[in-house]
Amino acid sequence: MARFIISAARPEQFPRGAEPEIAFLGRSNVGKSSLLNALVGADKLAATSSKPGRTQLINFYEVDGGYRFVDLPGYGFAKVPPEISNRWKGLIESYLLDRRNCRLAVLLLDARRAWMEKDVSLRKWLEAHRVPFLVVATKIDKLKSQQEKHHSRTALREGYAGELVECSAITGRGVREIWQAISKIQKKQCLNRQCQTQP
Numbered sequence: 582m583a584r585f586i587i588s589a590a591r592p593e594q595f596p597r598g599a600e601p602e603i604a605f606l607g608r609s610n611v612g613k614s615s616l617l618n619a620l621v622g623a624d625k626l627a628a629t630s631s632k633p634g635r636t637q638l639i640n641f642y643e644v645d646g647g648y649r650f651v652d653l654p655g656y657g658f659a660k661v662p663p664e665i666s667n668r669w670k671g672l673i674e675s676y677l678l679d680r681r682n683c684r685l686a687v688l689l690l691d692a693r694r695a696w697m698e699k700d701v702s703l704r705k706w707l708e709a710h711r712v713p714f715l716v717v718a719t720k721i722d723k724l725k726s727q728q729e730k731h732h733s734r735t736a737l738r739e740g741y742a743g744e745l746v747e748c749s750a751i752t753g754r755g756v757r758e759i760w761q762a763i764s765k766i767q768k769k770q771c772l773n774r775q776c777q778t779q780p
């Protein structure tokens with residue numbers, strides 16, 4: 582079960598309370614909202630769209646287990662003017678850097694495309710700022726042949742040896758593994774960074 586809380590355009594609108602948050606990041610249209618729905622077993626909790634660039638706000642959801650899911654605005658949509666994309670970037674960065682609730686960023690990649698330039702720079706940014714993250718390659722159901730699957734795996738591993746989950750919002754593949762990673766990392770984080778820095 583899950584419930585929509587708020588669409589925030591500014592940090593002052595972020596919800597209060599200490600609930601741990603899992604943030605979903607990735608290019609527009611990569612499948613962030615669909616994955617969020619698949620994780621909570623809902624069809625229409627987070628709005629999905631075949632048109633990229635529709636989620637321009639930070640959407641907060643309350644989900645079972647005392648977590649919040651945070652649907653961050655997608656990047657990499659070419660038709661957005663620079664002033665708007667800079668504003669999005671500012672909003673995302675202020676969320677990831679300043680938000681104490683944030684325990685984990687889930688970085689989504691399209692399994693067919695693997696790492697694109699902006700994904701790599703985002704991953705490097707997360708590493709540099711020590712934001713804990715999990716890489717999820719989604720739309721895995723679209724890889725039909727063995728050759729496509731092999732090609733995708735090789736490309737996903739190019740320059741990245743960390744934790745990686747393959748998933749599909751359509752078949753539900755990977756959903757359990759993502760939940761496992763969420764519960765594991767939240768506990769670990771509590772022991773390490775976040776809880777110690779709470780006032």
Ligand SMILES: Nc1nc2c(ncn2[C@@H]2O[C@H](COP(=O)(O)OP(=O)(O)O)[C@@H](O)[C@H]2O)c(=O)[nH]1
Nearest residue numbers: 610611612613614615629630631720749750751
């Ligand atoms: N085949 C397939 N399509 C997907 C999957 N996840 C998302 N999609 C489709 O990709 C499009 C964009 O999805 P959406 O969740 O809105 O992407 P967002 O912009 O990252 O939130 C929609 O048409 C979805 O139905 C998946 O795992 N498999």
Ligand SMILES: [Mg+2]
Nearest residue numbers: 613614628636
């Ligand atoms: Mg979306």
